[in-house]
Every structure is written in C-alpha cells, then in structure tokens.
Amino acid sequence: MKEILIVEDDLSIAELQKDYLELAGFKVGISGDGLAALDLIQENDYDLLILDIMLPGLDGLEILRRIRDVKNIPVLLVSAKKEEIDKIKGFSLGADDYITKPFSPGELVARVKAHLGNYERLKRAVLERGIKKTDNGTISIRGLKIEKEARRVYINGSEVNLAHREFELLLFLAENPNRVFGREEIFEKVWGMEALGDSATVTVHINRIRDKIETDPGNPQYVETVWGAGYRFRV
Numbered sequence: 440m441k442e443i444l445i446v447e448d449d450l451s452i453a454e455l456q457k458d459y460l461e462l463a464g465f466k467v468g469i470s471g472d473g474l475a476a477l478d479l480i481q482e483n484d485y486d487l488l489i490l491d492i493m494l495p496g497l498d499g500l501e502i503l504r505r506i507r508d509v510k511n512i513p514v515l516l517v518s519a520k521k522e523e524i525d526k527i528k529g530f531s532l533g534a535d536d537y538i539t540k541p542f543s544p545g546e547l548v549a550r551v552k553a554h555l556g557n558y559e560r561l562k563r564a565v566l567e568r569g570i571k572k573t574d575n576g577t578i579s580i581r582g583l584k585i586e587k588e589a590r591r592v593y594i595n596g597s598e599v600n601l602a603h604r605e606f607e608l609l610l611f612l613a614e615n616p617n618r619v620f621g622r623e624e625i626f627e628k629v630w631g632m633e634a635l636g637d638s639a640t641v642t643v644h645i646n647r648i649r650d651k652i653e654t655d656p657g658n659p660q661y662v663e664t665v666w667g668a669g670y671r672f673r674v
Contacts (some may be wrong), residue, residue, distance in 0.1 A: 459544035473497030
C-alpha cells in the first residue's frame with residue numbers, strides 16, 4: 440500500500456484530503472507543523488508528499504529544499520497563493536506539481552494517482568534500460584558516469600571537465616531520464632532564481648555538453664533533441 444504524508448496546518452482540510460485518499464486505497468499520515476514534518480519525512484519512506492507552502496515552524500518551500508536531494512519521491516505543493524513566482528520557486532526546487540486552493544478532493548486524488556504512476560513507469564524504464572543509481576547519487580549508463588557528490592563526470596573511465604552550469608544541466612536531465620523538457624523549463628529549474636538571461640543559453644550549454652561527452656555530437660546518444668519540444672536524457 441502506498442503511503443502519503445499530508446503536511447497541512449488546517450486540520451479540517453487535511454482530514455478531508457485524508458478521507459478521500461484512504462477511500463482510494465492509500466495509507467495517509469498528517470502533520471501540521473513544518474519542523475515536525477521534516478523529521479517525519481527524514482525518518483520514514485513515504486511514497487508521495489502533499490506539502491502546503493504556508494506552515495508554522497518551517498515553510499513548505501524550505502522543507503522541499505532540504506529533502507529534494509535525498510528523497511526521490513513525488514512532491515505536490517499546495518498553496519492559496521496564485522502568484523507565478525511561487526510556482527516558479529516550487530518547480531525550481533524540484534516540486535512535481537503545484538495545486539492552488541481551493542481545489543476538489545477528487546482532483547487531488549487524480550493528481551496523486553497520476554504522479555505515482557509516472558514514478559513507477561520511470562523506475563521500470565530505468566531498471567529495464569540499464570541505468571544505475573547508487574545511494575550517494577552516482578549515475579552510470581552506457582559508459583557515462585556522473586558522481587553527484589564529487590561533481591565529476593567520466594566517459595568510459597576518462598574524466599570529462601564540465602563547467603558548473605554544464606554539470607548542473609547534465610545532472611538534472613540524467614536524474615529525470617526519458618522526460619522531455621522545454622528550454623524555458625530547463626532554464627527555470629537549472630538556473631533557478633538566477634535566471635535573468637535568455638533561455639537560448641540552454642542550447643549553448645547543451646552543445647558544450649555534447650562536445651564533451653558524445654562520441655558523435657551530431658548524433659547524440661545521451662542528450663537528445665526532441666524537435667519542437669526540447670531535450671531529454673535517453674536511457
């Protein structure tokens with residue numbers, strides 16, 4: 440049974456969400472305090488988080504910032520705030536979805552099921568196609584090795600020197616294999632709140648990465664162009 444944690448300081452809202460999710464077959468916990476929720480997330484293996492942004496103790500964005508590198512699970516941000524900047528912040532920190540209050544419990548259940556299904560399909564694809572990821576975040580596939588903690592990249596055993604942003608871009612795509620990202624989305628997620636330039640810089644960085652890791656940059660085997668849509672890391 441999939442286990443979900445709802446982090447919401449309005450108990451009546453949290454209980455309503457819990458009721459609907461339990462009817463859909465999920466095991467559900469509730470936390471109304473940011474610091475307490477952070478402890479629960481670090482100590483337990485939840486399958487998905489429903490995370491309100493405005494919380495006592497520690498806000499939802501800060502919780503997301505602290506857990507995203509160590510918890511590879513879907514995170515749905517919830518907020519009564521509709522400003523675009525909050526959505527951009529959430530997605531740049533690794534949120535999978537952003538839901539604005541008020542919303543129907545049925546919509547929440549549908550989104551939860553969709554994101555859990557996407558994660559399961561991605562995990563199966565990763566296992567079937569030979570990509571390996573260790574506990575410390577090292578990714579290995581077809582001769583390419585990315586060491587997240589050491590910030591080093593190797594091709595067939597030989598180290599490749601990537602600039603800071605090139606490494607961040609390659610790591611982002613490799614951690615989200617087979618998913619297509621547009622230039623604007625990549626720019627927001629990789630450059631984050633420093634994103635003051637032109638998203639065309641993404642293309643420049645992609646080309647530099649290909650020159651360094653691809654045997655034939657004109658026929659890339661790792662970072663593919665999906666014409667009219669963006670880029671994806673192929674596994």
